[in-house]
Amino acid sequence: MHGASWSNASSGSVPRSVSSNQWLFVLLCIALLIGSAGCRKDEQNVPTTGTRMPYLPATGYSYALPVMPAHFSAQLQQTAASTMAGNPITDAGATLGRVLFYERGLSASRTISCGSCHHQEQGFSDASVRSTGHTGLRTRRNSMHLVNQFYSRRQFWDLRATTLEAQVLMPIQDAVEMGLTLDEATERLRALPYYPALFTEAFGDDSITTDRMALALAQFVRSIVSYRTRYDEGEANGFVDFTPLEVDGKNLFYNGATRCNQCHMTANFNNQDARNTGLDMEYTDNGRGEATGNSGDQGKFKIPSLRNVALTAPYMHDGRFNTLEEVVEHYNSGVQQHPNLDDRLTVDGTIGGEPLQMDLSANDKQALVAFLRTLTDEPLIADPRFSDPFQQ
Numbered sequence: 155m156h157g158a159s160w161s162n163a164s165s166g167s168v169p170r171s172v173s174s175n176q177w178l179f180v181l182l183c184i185a186l187l188i189g190s191a192g193c194r195k196d197e198q199n200v201p202t203t204g205t206r207m208p209y210l211p212a213t214g215y216s217y218a219l220p221v222m223p224a225h226f227s228a229q230l231q232q233t234a235a236s237t238m239a240g241n242p243i244t245d246a247g248a249t250l251g252r253v254l255f256y257e258r259g260l261s262a263s264r265t266i267s268c269g270s271c272h273h274q275e276q277g278f279s280d281a282s283v284r285s286t287g288h289t290g291l292r293t294r295r296n297s298m299h300l301v302n303q304f305y306s307r308r309q310f311w312d313l314r315a316t317t318l319e320a321q322v323l324m325p326i327q328d329a330v331e332m333g334l335t336l337d338e339a340t341e342r343l344r345a346l347p348y349y350p351a352l353f354t355e356a357f358g359d360d361s362i363t364t365d366r367m368a369l370a371l372a373q374f375v376r377s378i379v380s381y382r383t384r385y386d387e388g389e390a391n392g393f394v395d396f397t398p399l400e401v402d403g404k405n406l407f408y409n410g411a412t413r414c415n416q417c418h419m420t421a422n423f424n425n426q427d428a429r430n431t432g433l434d435m436e437y438t439d440n441g442r443g444e445a446t447g448n449s450g451d452q453g454k455f456k457i458p459s460l461r462n463v464a465l466t467a468p469y470m471h472d473g474r475f476n477t478l479e480e481v482v483e484h485y486n487s488g489v490q491q492h493p494n495l496d497d498r499l500t501v502d503g504t505i506g507g508e509p510l511q512m513d514l515s516a517n518d519k520q521a522l523v524a525f526l527r528t529l530t531d532e533p534l535i536a537d538p539r540f541s542d543p544f545q546q
């Protein structure tokens with residue numbers, strides 16, 4: 155019985171290679187077996203020929219949010235409370251959200267799920283400059299990583315989504331990404347055998363609606379919380395485990411010469427605004443400016459959190475930089491003149507002023523990169539609660 159739960163009920167379209175997730179699952183099963191809880195499919199998961207079935211643990215995972223360490227400020231916690239208002243995370247809701255997140259049936263061609271462009275091992279981002287959508291066409295922008303979304307009031311590079319509940323429905327309807335209407339999407343779910351039970355667990359009855367789909371997806375995405383990086387350990391223990399280079403990098407990140415932390419603020423290294431970082435003198439994609447129509451917003455993009463940034467290459471809204479070294483060199487010597495260039499990146503501290511040259515030494519640049527590498531959350535990347543349940 156236990157072996158059967160690892161075998162695949164699908165038609166063979168699932169990759170044969172053994173991913174780290176699969177090993178994790180196997181390890182998890184062994185752990186569960188030792189705990190004699192067993193490792194079997196959810197009772198509702200009676201395999202249907204040709205249908206990919208999600209494999210869920212017999213005892214559901216807990217998605218309760220962690221108590222964030224003290225260096226996550228009270229202000230951040232207020233932001234989180236307000237972005238989550240009205241949609242508290244429940245274990246059953248996030249479990250449904252997990253299955254939906256990895257549901258390829260939510261794309262017109264049944265080939266693409268949210269997870270196709272947001273890979274756990276890449277900090278829920280994508281290694282492609284532009285990601286492949288359901289017909290093989292490429293997205294316009296670089297896929298964003300997903301972490302600590304409860305600290306973000308708006309989503310997308312241009313901040314066009316104003317809640318996560320609204321955001322999660324947009325990729326489904328996007329012509330390039332998944333290409334379904336919302337009615338088609340809920341129809342797809344109704345035709346799959348495992349959803350009635352999952353919706354009932356989450357919402358009390360088996361009615362499958364757009365609203366419930368959005369609530370569950372948002373709960374799952376919000377439950378992807380990063381707070382266990384080496385940087386976080388350092389905040390708790392005075393950075394005793396940091397190398398001298400990492401300490402240098404941390405000091406540089408927070409000093410007035412680089413101004414990194416004046417945009418990548420707080421323990422989440424983000425900010426609610428969009429800013430122009432002087433990537434180009436003229437942008438082909440004007441980001442926030444396209445969303446608002448204001449010339450003063452041209453070339454402005456969301457300030458992304460830097461958590462897991464070592465895993466989320468390529469970088470920037472268009473994926474133009476392949477390495478963190480290239481990103482740091484941009485800030486050091488590559489900032490271009492632009493009427494909206496942020497005042498933190500100009501010599502005289504005025505918007506649109508002459509671009510700042512930071513004149514960082516080779517050691518400074520290495521140090522900044524070393525510090526950015528301390529922001530990787532290994533436990534999150536390995537956490538089975540966020541893995542693809544169809545891939546066991």
Ligand code: HEC
Nearest residue numbers: 268271285286287293295296297298309310311322325331
């Ligand atoms: C084909 C690739 C693709 C698919 C499929 C996809 N995304 Fe994305 N995702 C992207 C890209 C590209 C962006 C940035 C788009 C932009 O800014 O215009 C993005 C942005 C996001 C953001 C914004 C993050 C932030 O910090 O603002 C969230 C949240 C998100 N996606 C969640 C999802 C969910 C949930 C699904 C499934 C319902 C999904 N994505 C499906 C490529 C994809």
Ligand code: HEC
Nearest residue numbers: 412413414417429455456457458469470471481485496498
């Ligand atoms: C003026 C505000 C501002 C300052 C100062 C700033 N950043 Fe950024 N950072 C941004 C914005 C905005 C983006 C996204 C830009 C885009 O895609 O067009 C970004 C993107 C990045 C990225 C890529 C993240 C990703 O997921 O693609 C890294 C890494 C980064 N910054 C590191 C730094 C470092 C290191 C410093 C200091 C040397 C710094 N930033 C200073 C605003 C800023």
